Amino acid sequence: MIILPSEITPREMVASRRQFIKQLALGAAGSAGLLEMATREAFAQNPANRKLAATLNNNFVVMDNKTAYKDATTYNNYYEFGTSKSDPAQTAGGLKTQPWTVVIDGEVNRPMKLDLDSLMKIAPMEERIYRLRCVEGWSMVIPWIGYSLSNLLKKVEPNGNAKYVEFTSLADKSQMPGVRDDVLNWPYTEGLRLDEALHPLALLTFGMYGEVLPNQNGAPVRIALPWKYGFKSAKAIVRIRLTSTQPKTAWNSAAPREYGFYSNVNPEVDHPRWSQGSERRIGEDGFLVKKRKTLMFNGYPEVAGLYSGMDLKKYY
Amino acid sequence: MITMNPNSKQQTWIKVLLFVLALLPFLRLVWAVFTDHLGANPLEFITRNTGDWTLYFLCITLSVTPLRRIFNLNWLLKMRRMLGLFGFFYAALHFLTFLWFDHFFDVAEMLSDVVKRPFILVGFSAFVLLIPLALTSTNGMIRRIGAKRWQLLHRLIYLIASLGVLHYFWMKAGKHDFAQPLLFAGVVAILLLLRLYWAWTKQRFSMKSA
Numbered sequence: 001m002i003i004l005p006s007e008i009t010p011r012e013m014v015a016s017r018r019q020f021i022k023q024l025a026l027g028a029a030g031s032a033g034l035l036e037m038a039t040r041e042a043f044a045q046n047p048a049n050r051k052l053a054a055t056l057n058n059n060f061v062v063m064d065n066k067t068a069y070k071d072a073t074t075y076n077n078y079y080e081f082g083t084s085k086s087d088p089a090q091t092a093g094g095l096k097t098q099p100w101t102v103v104i105d106g107e108v109n110r111p112m113k114l115d116l117d118s119l120m121k122i123a124p125m126e127e128r129i130y131r132l133r134c135v136e137g138w139s140m141v142i143p144w145i146g147y148s149l150s151n152l153l154k155k156v157e158p159n160g161n162a163k164y165v166e167f168t169s170l171a172d173k174s175q176m177p178g179v180r181d182d183v184l185n186w187p188y189t190e191g192l193r194l195d196e197a198l199h200p201l202a203l204l205t206f207g208m209y210g211e212v213l214p215n216q217n218g219a220p221v222r223i224a225l226p227w228k229y230g231f232k233s234a235k236a237i238v239r240i241r242l243t244s245t246q247p248k249t250a251w252n253s254a255a256p257r258e259y260g261f262y263s264n265v266n267p268e269v270d271h272p273r274w275s276q277g278s279e280r281r282i283g284e285d286g287f288l289v290k291k292r293k294t295l296m297f298n299g300y301p302e303v304a305g306l307y308s309g310m311d312l313k314k315y316y
Numbered sequence: 317m318i319t320m321n322p323n324s325k326q327q328t329w330i331k332v333l334l335f336v337l338a339l340l341p342f343l344r345l346v347w348a349v350f351t352d353h354l355g356a357n358p359l360e361f362i363t364r365n366t367g368d369w370t371l372y373f374l375c376i377t378l379s380v381t382p383l384r385r386i387f388n389l390n391w392l393l394k395m396r397r398m399l400g401l402f403g404f405f406y407a408a409l410h411f412l413t414f415l416w417f418d419h420f421f422d423v424a425e426m427l428s429d430v431v432k433r434p435f436i437l438v439g440f441s442a443f444v445l446l447i448p449l450a451l452t453s454t455n456g457m458i459r460r461i462g463a464k465r466w467q468l469l470h471r472l473i474y475l476i477a478s479l480g481v482l483h484y485f486w487m488k489a490g491k492h493d494f495a496q497p498l499l500f501a502g503v504v505a506i507l508l509l510l511r512l513y514w515a516w517t518k519q520r521f522s523m524k525s526a
Binding site: 280287 | 355358360486490
C-alpha cells in the first residue's frame with residue numbers, strides 16, 4: 001500500500017493532539033488549562049493560523065499603494081466559483097486544499113508528483129509586491145508570497161522538446177459550483193512559452209498579505225505573472241506540463257479574438273470592446289481622480305527582451 | 317373579463333406610489349455610496365446598476381400597452397409617461413457614469429471611445445435616441461407635433477429597447493455570460509411581437525371589412 005505524504009496527518013495537528021493528551025495526563029483540570037486546550041483544538045480543526053513566513057525581496061517591490069486586503073479578497077474573477085466578482089468569496093470557502101498534489105510532467109527528464117508541503121520547500125518563500133492588471137480594465141497591487149517558478153522547472157529538468165508550459169487548474173463540480181455551468185471548457189488551462197515561464201518575475205504563489213492564499217484567490221497554489229493580464233495566472237493548480245507545442249488555453253479557446261495566447265499588458269493594443277490604454281486602480285481611481293494610464297508590460301520593462309522582434313499587435 | 321378601474325383620485329395615489337417605487341433604486345444607490353456598500357469597484361457597480369434599471373424601465377414602459385389591452389386597464393396609459401421618463405432618468409445616470417468614471421468628463425476622449433467600440437456605440441445611440449422622446453413627452457409638445465406624428469416618433473422606443481438589449485448582450489459576450497441578456501432579449505421580443513401580432517390582426521380585420 002502506498003501512502004501519499006499528503007495523506008499523513010499534518011505535524012501541527014499531531015502536535016496539538018499530543019498536547020491535548022499530555023494535558024489530560026497532567027490532570028489539567030484548572031480552567032486556564034481547559035481554555036488553552038480548547039483554543040488549541042480550535043486551531044487544529046480550523047487552520048486559523050494562516051500566517052506564512054517570507055522574506056521581502058526588494059528587487060520585486062513596486063511603490064504603489066497596496067490594495068486593501070478586503071478588496072483583493074472580495075472582488076475576484078474565478079469562474080469555477082461563479083461569474084460574479086463577489087461569488088468566489090462567498091462560495092470558495094468549502095474548497096479542500098489539504099491534501100493537495102501537483103503533477104509536473106510532460107517534456108521533462110524528471111517528472112514529479114509533489115504534495116503541497118514538498119512543493120513549498122523547493123525554494124525559500126519570498127514576498128513580492130506586484131501590480132495586477134485585469135483585462136477588464138481595473139488593477140490592484142498585491143503582496144504575494146512564493147518563489148520563482150524557474151526553481152521548480154529546473155528541478156524537473158525540461159528536455160530538448162520542451163517549448164511551452166501548461167497549467168491546469170482543479171475542476172471539481174462537488175467543490176466548485178461554477179464548474180457546473182459550461183461558461184468555459186473545464187478544466188481551466190493556461191500556458192506560457194518556456195522562456196516566459198523561466199523569467200524570474202513568474203512567481204509560483206502560495207500566499208498573499210503575509211498569509212496562505214485565501215481560497216477565492218487561488219489556494220493552495222497559483223501563478224502570478226505581473227506583466228500579463230490577470231487571467232493568464234492560473235489558480236488552484238493541479239498540473240504543470242511541459243509541452244513541445246503551444247497549449248490550448250481557456251480564454252483563448254473561448255474567444256480567440258479577444259484573448260490572445262500572450263495577453264501581455266499593452267496599452268497600444270485595445271481589447272475589441274474596450275480600450276486598454278487606461279485602468280481603474282481599485283480603491284483609488286475614477287470617482288475623484290481620472291483613471292491612470294496603463295503601462296507597457298504593466299510597468300515591467302525587464303520582460304521586453306522576451307518579445308524582441310515580435311509584432312505585439314499580431315501576437316496579442 | 318374583470319376590469320379594475322380606479323377613480324381619478326385613486327389613480328393619483330397609484331401614480332405617487334409608482335413614483336416613489338421607481339425612485340427606490342436610485343435612493344438605494346445613494347445610500348450605498350455613503351455607507352460603502354458597493355464592493356471593491358463601486359464605480360463599476362453604479363455603472364452596471366444604472367444600466368440594469370434602464371433596461372428594467374424600458375421593459376416596464378413597453379409592457380404598459382400589452383397589459384392595458386389584455387386586461388382592459390385603460391388608466392395604465394396615464395402612468396406610461398412617468399415610467400418612460402424614469403427609463404430616461406436611469407439611462408442618463410448610466411451615461412453620466414460612463415462620461416464621469418470612464419472618461420472624467422473628457423468629451424473628445426469619450427466620443428473617440430464611442431466610435432471605436434460597437435457595444436458602446438450601440439448603447440450611446442440608444443441614449444441619444446431617447447433624448448427627443450423625453451423632450452417631447454409634455455402635453456404641450458404632443459399638441460404642437462400632432463398626435464399622429466408624435467406616436468410615430470415615439471415608436472422609436474422599439475428600436476431603443478432593442479439597441480439597449482444588444483448593448484448589454486455585446487457587453488457580456490466576451491465573458492460568455494449570456495443568461496441575463498437572453499432574459500432581457502426574450503422579454504423585449506415578446507413585448508414587440510405582441511404589437512406585431514396586433515398590427516397584423518388589425519390589418520386583416522380592416523381588409524375584411526373593406
